[in-house]
Amino acid sequence: MPADFAYPDAASRAAPGEFETEKMSLSMGPSHPSTHGVLRVQMELDGEVVTKAQPVIGYLHRGDEKIAENMTYNQFVPYTDRLDYLAPLANNMAYAIAVERLAKLEVPARCQAIRVITAEMARISAHLMGLGAYGIDVGAWTVFMYTFNEREKLYRLFEELTGARFTTSYARIGGLARDVPEGWTGRVGAFCDQFLPILEEILSLLTRNKIFMDRTTGIGVISREDAIAYGLTGPNLRGSGVPLDLRKDRPYSGYEQYDFDVPVGTQGDCYDRYLVRGEEMRQSVRILRQAIAKFPEGPWHVVGARKIFAPPKEKILTSMEELIQNFMLVTEGPQMPAGEVYFEAENPKGALGFFVVSKGGGVPWRLKIRSPSFCNLSILPKLCVGAMISDVVSILGSLDFVMGECDR
Amino acid sequence: MSAETVAAIKASFPRVTDRPSLDHPAFNAPADDVPEILRALRDGHSFDFLADVTAIDWAQGANPRFTVVYHLFSTVTHEYLRVAADCPPGAEPEVPSVTALWPGANWHEREVYDMFGIRFSGHPDLRRILMWDGYPHFPLRKEFPLAGIEAPLADADVVSETGVSAKPAPMAGGPFVASSGEMNLTEAEPRAKDESWTERREKPGAD
Numbered sequence: 001m002p003a004d005f006a007y008p009d010a011a012s013r014a015a016p017g018e019f020e021t022e023k024m025s026l027s028m029g030p031s032h033p034s035t036h037g038v039l040r041v042q043m044e045l046d047g048e049v050v051t052k053a054q055p056v057i058g059y060l061h062r063g064d065e066k067i068a069e070n071m072t073y074n075q076f077v078p079y080t081d082r083l084d085y086l087a088p089l090a091n092n093m094a095y096a097i098a099v100e101r102l103a104k105l106e107v108p109a110r111c112q113a114i115r116v117i118t119a120e121m122a123r124i125s126a127h128l129m130g131l132g133a134y135g136i137d138v139g140a141w142t143v144f145m146y147t148f149n150e151r152e153k154l155y156r157l158f159e160e161l162t163g164a165r166f167t168t169s170y171a172r173i174g175g176l177a178r179d180v181p182e183g184w185t186g187r188v189g190a191f192c193d194q195f196l197p198i199l200e201e202i203l204s205l206l207t208r209n210k211i212f213m214d215r216t217t218g219i220g221v222i223s224r225e226d227a228i229a230y231g232l233t234g235p236n237l238r239g240s241g242v243p244l245d246l247r248k249d250r251p252y253s254g255y256e257q258y259d260f261d262v263p264v265g266t267q268g269d270c271y272d273r274y275l276v277r278g279e280e281m282r283q284s285v286r287i288l289r290q291a292i293a294k295f296p297e298g299p300w301h302v303v304g305a306r307k308i309f310a311p312p313k314e315k316i317l318t319s320m321e322e323l324i325q326n327f328m329l330v331t332e333g334p335q336m337p338a339g340e341v342y343f344e345a346e347n348p349k350g351a352l353g354f355f356v357v358s359k360g361g362g363v364p365w366r367l368k369i370r371s372p373s374f375c376n377l378s379i380l381p382k383l384c385v386g387a388m389i390s391d392v393v394s395i396l397g398s399l400d401f402v403m404g405e406c407d408r
Numbered sequence: 409m410s411a412e413t414v415a416a417i418k419a420s421f422p423r424v425t426d427r428p429s430l431d432h433p434a435f436n437a438p439a440d441d442v443p444e445i446l447r448a449l450r451d452g453h454s455f456d457f458l459a460d461v462t463a464i465d466w467a468q469g470a471n472p473r474f475t476v477v478y479h480l481f482s483t484v485t486h487e488y489l490r491v492a493a494d495c496p497p498g499a500e501p502e503v504p505s506v507t508a509l510w511p512g513a514n515w516h517e518r519e520v521y522d523m524f525g526i527r528f529s530g531h532p533d534l535r536r537i538l539m540w541d542g543y544p545h546f547p548l549r550k551e552f553p554l555a556g557i558e559a560p561l562a563d564a565d566v567v568s569e570t571g572v573s574a575k576p577a578p579m580a581g582g583p584f585v586a587s588s589g590e591m592n593l594t595e596a597e598p599r600a601k602d603e604s605w606t607e608r609r610e611k612p613g614a615d
Contacts, residue, residue: 058538065523066547070554101431228483231458231512242483249486339430342479342488344459355477357464368462370479378515407538 021046028392030059036133036396037403041380043392050392053384055377060407068367072333073099073173076367081167083371084405086129087122087348089158092171094345097252098354099173102341103308103334109296111175112254117188117291118161118170119253119345120284124195125154126348127277127284130400134274135206137397138215146202153191160184173334174309175301185292192285192292199285203278216270220383220395223268230379233372234350235276236399240268246346257294258287270398277400307335333362349373349402369408373401410487413453421445427492432479434490439476439503442493446478446506455480455489458506461516463495463524467550474501474526495526505531523548 029040038059044052064083068076080095081088093115100107107115128147135143155165160181162168170177206212222232227240237244245262247255263279265272302309310329311322338360344353350372357366376399384392410433418424421441427434437445449455460479466472472494480489495501505528506513517528518537525546528534536543540562545552555576561567 058536058540061538063547066552066554104430228457229511231510231516244483244486337430339428340434340490341430342432342460342490344481344488351459353460353479355460355462355479366464368460368477370460370462374515374519375512378512382511 023051026389030056033136036401039377039396039401039403039406041384041392041396043384043389045389048388050384050387050389053381053392055380057374057377057403058407060403062408064408065367065369068364070363072362073336073364074329074334076364077171078167078169081169082404083369083408084126084347084349084352084373084402085166086402087119087126088166088168089118089122089162089170090126090345090347091352092168093119093253094343094347094352095354096171096173097345098341098343098356099334099336101343102336102339102356102358103173103305105174105302105305105308107175107253107302108299109254110298110300111302113291113295114176114180114300115171115253116255116258117185117288118158118168119347120287120291121154121157121188123284123348124281125151125158127281128154130348130397131202131206131274131277134397134400135212137393138212140206140209140212143202143205146198146205150195150198150202153195157184157188157191160187172301172309174305179300185295188288189292192288196282196285199278199281206274207278213271215390215394216274216398218267219270219387219391220398221267221269222379222383226379226382227268230382231375232350232379233375234347235273235280236350236376238263239265239273239276239398241265246344246351250344252343252345255287258290260284260286270394273398273400309334335362336360336364344370347372349400349405350376352405371405371408373403373406374408377401377406410485410489413449413455413489416453417445417448420448427490429490432488432490434492437491437493439493439496442476442478442491443504443506443509445491446480446509449480449489449491450509454482454484457481457483458510458512458516459488461506461513461520463520463526463548465524465548465550471497473497474524476503476520476526478506500527501525502527502529504529507531522546525549 024045026043026045027040028043030038040056042054042056043050064079067079077092077095080091083091128151132144132147135141158168159165161184162170162177222236222240224240224242227237227242241264243262243264248262260283263276263283265276306325310326315322316326336358338358340357342353342355344351352372353370355368355370356364359365383395387395414433414435417435421437423438423441425436427436457480458478459481462477464475464477466475474495476493476495478491480491493503495503503526505517507517508530514533515537517531518535520526521528521534522536522538523546535541539547542562544559545557558576559574561573567573
C-alpha cells in the first residue's frame with residue numbers, strides 16, 4: 001500500500017441524504033431459541049442497532065380465564081400448573097390461597113409449611129432453569145448441564161410427593177392433594193446440603209466470567225422508576241434496587257416465621273438480575289432448612305370445612321355421609337360465598353395475582369390471572385431501543401419470562 | 409392507613425361510593441374520574457404501583473354490563489386498593505385510559521380491549537394483544553361460548569390458499585362444564601349436552 005494512500009472520504013463528498021442507511025425490519029421468533037417459547041419480537045434495525053422493538057404475544061393463548069368460568073374451583077388447579085410451567089407448585093399454592101381468602105379459610109400450620117417448602121423448591125428449580133437457559137443464550141453451555149442435573153434431583157422429589165414431575169396439581173382448596181411421604185422432608189434437607197456447594201460452583205462459572213460480564217453488565221438497564229411504572233415484579237424489580245418481596249411485605253402461608261434476606265441490585269442491568277436470582281436460591285435454601293427444622297405435626301388440610309375439602313378416602317368408601325359429601329363436592333364444587341378477592345403471591349417470576357369474583361357456589365364468575373411475565377415483558381419496547389441485536393438476546397434471557405404464563 | 413386514603417378520596421371526589429370487598433379496601437368511581445382519582449392516589453397517597461387492570465362482564469342485559477377494576481399497590485405501606493369503574497351503557501363501552509399515569513397500563517388495557525371490547529380513550533396503541541388483529545369476537549364476554557366461534561384466520565393469503573379457519577373446539581363428552589351461582593345440579597352442570605357422539609355412539613366421520 002503506498003505511503004500516501006488514504007481511503008476516499010466518500011461520505012464527506014456525498015450529497016446530503018445520499019448515504020443514509022435504510023432501516024431493516026427483522027422478526028425474531030416466534031420459534032427462536034433465545035425467545036424462550038413462542039414470543040415474537042418485531043424489530044426495526046439501523047445496522048446492528050435496534051431502533052424499535054415490538055413484542056407480539058398470544059401464540060400460546062389458551063383462554064385459561066374463560067375456562068375457569070366454566071368449571072369448579074378444584075377443577076382449575078391443573079390449569080394453574082400450565083401458567084408458569086417451570087414452577088407449577090408455586091402456582092398451585094397461589095391459586096389455592098386466593099380461593100381460600102374468598103372463603104376466609106386458614107389452613108393448618110403443617111399445610112402452610114408444606115406449601116412453603118414446595119414453593120421454595122419450585123423457586124430453586126425455576127431459577128436453575130432460567131440460569132441454565134440464560135447461560136446458553138450468552139454462550140456458556142456448561143452452566144446448563146450443572147443446573148439441569150440439580151433440577152432433576154428436585155424433580156425426583158416432586159415426583160415422590162405429587163406423583164408428577166412437571167404438572168404437579170398438588171394444592172387443593174383448603175389443603176393439599178395428600179400429605180408428604182415418610183422421610184420426604186429429610187430427603188429435601190439432604191438435597192439442600194449437597195446443593196449449596198454445587199450452587200456456588202455453578203455461580204462461580206458465571207459471576208466473574210469475563211465473557212458473561214461483558215454480555216450483561218450495563219446492558220438492559222431498568223431504572224427504579226421505570227421498574228415501578230411498568231409494573232415489574234420479582235427479581236426484575238429487585239434487580240433495579242426496589243426491595244419489594246411479597247413474602248416479606250405481605251406474608252402469607254406463614255412466611256413471617258422464616259428468617260431470610262431479600263437481595264436487591266444496584267444498577268438494574270442484566271448482570272444484577274442474574275445476581276439477584278443466584279442469591280435468591282441461597283435464601284430459598286435457608287427457608288427450606290428452617291421449614292424442615294420446625295416442620296409441624298397435625299392435620300395437613302382444613303378440618304371441619306365440609307363444603308370445601310373432601311373427606312378422607314377410606315371414609316368415602318365406607319360411610320354414607322362422607323360419600324354424599326364427596327359427591328356434592330365433586331359435582332358442585334367447593335361452596336364459596338359471593339364477593340371479590342385479589343391475592344398476589346411472590347412466585348419465581350414475580351407477583352402472580354388471582355382476582356376471583358364469586359356470585360356464590362362452586363364456580364367463579366370471573367377469574368383474572370395477573371401474570372408477572374406479561375407485565376415484565378411490557379417494558380421490552382423501551383428496553384431494547386439502542387441495544388445491539390445480540391444484547392436483545394441477553395435482555396430477553398435476563399427478564400426470565402415464561403410464555404405459558406404471559407399468554408394464559 | 410388505607411381506610412384514611414379511601415376517606416380522603418371520598419372527600420375530594422364526592423361521586424365515589426363504597427364497594428363491598430372481602431379483603432382490600434375498595435370503592436366505586438365514575439369512569440370519567442378514574443384518571444384523576446388514580447393520579448391523586450399515586451401522587452398523594454403512595455399507591456404508586458399499578459398491579460392489575462381487568463374487567464368483569466356482568467352478563468348480557470345487566471346494568472351496568474361491564475366494570476373495569478384497577479388494583480393498586482403501595483410500595484411504602486404495602487397495601488392494596490381496589491378501584492372499580494362501571495362502564496357507561498352503550499354499544500361500545502368506553503373508559504378513559506390511564507397509560508399517561510403508568511406506561512405499564514398499556515398492555516393491561518390492550519388485553520381488556522381484546523377480551524371484552526372495552527375501548528380506552530386516549531390509549532396510544534389500542535390493538536388486540538392475545539388474539540390476532542382482525543379477530544371478530546371478544547372471547548371473555550359472557551355470550552361467547554366456551555368452545556369458540558368459527559372465525560377466519562389472520563392471514564388472508566393462507567385462508568385463500570388452504571380454505572381453513574379457526575374452528576370451535578369439539579365439546580362432546582367434555583370438558584365438564586359448570587356455571588357460576590346458586591343453582592341446582594342439572595342447571596349448573598350441563599355436561600355433555602351435545603350428545604352427537606358418546607362412548608356408545610361413534611364420532612361422526614371417524615372411521
